[in-house]
Amino acid sequence: MILMKDIVREGHPSLRKKAKEVKFPLSTDDRKIAEDLLQYLKNSHDPDFVEKYKLRAGIGIAAPQINSSKRIFALHITESEGNPISFIAINPKIVSHSVERTYLTAGEGCLSVDRNVQGYVPRYTRITIKAFDLEGNEFKKRLKGVASIAFQHELDHLNGVMFYDHIDMNDPFKEIPNSTPLERE
Template structure:
């Protein structure tokens, strides 16, 4: 199981380099890595388990964050809106993801973003695209295309950035950290 000590921290060059595409069929180690990243997200979102293993809760984890310079990420966005329906809003292991299109309308989290690889709190709005069209491959090499909006779109863009050597705070306006563009959406 991946623990906090296994998470690559800000300052490590792997977080600032462009990750390499994976080729299919994936190796057994690559498949295991995908499952372990998803397992981290599942366990970290369970309060009791997270406390037991001293994990910070996460909704996404990219391979560079565990030291692998490859284009793979796990995303698990829980459904916090509907108490009866606990089906995640988006739960996938993404291999070689590509954002095919994105909306013009900007969106940001009102609380700002955080990252398992960044230990300090970095205040400011991280403006992203409210809607994206995403293509990715699963661990078996099957191609998928889906449209995401709002919070799931934000999470996927955060993880996609990791595959390109970008960290969330790179998007924060350094002169006005809470600058709010016209026609933007703030999610609380």
């Protein structure tokens, strides 16, 4: 089980490295990493687990955040409308995206960043993604809103990019052209 002590923090070299593609069939270790990432997110939304293990809530976590340079991440999002979005993505990529941008008005956070970083992080409003599941089956999804933002945030982790790299530090709340702000409940 992943705990907060297992999540590396900003400044750790694994957060700035481009992660390696994963080979199929998955090794026992790679499968465990993938399953543990998703389980952490589920546990981080369970008040009993949060209190007992002092977990920070998350909607996404990538393998480099637990010091594993693999192209694996998990998302677990409960949105007010629609079904929860919960999946493991192995060797994920964005195959198309909208021209329109969005950003979270409250800014983004990260389990590897222990400070509040102010500013707008521009993201694509809608994306179409491809990735592989634990069995090596390719799947395709269309994501929008918070799910789209979270996918892009985690994909950045696989490429050694932190969310605050996208913020204009000279003007953190500068208007983002062709964008619609998004409020997170």
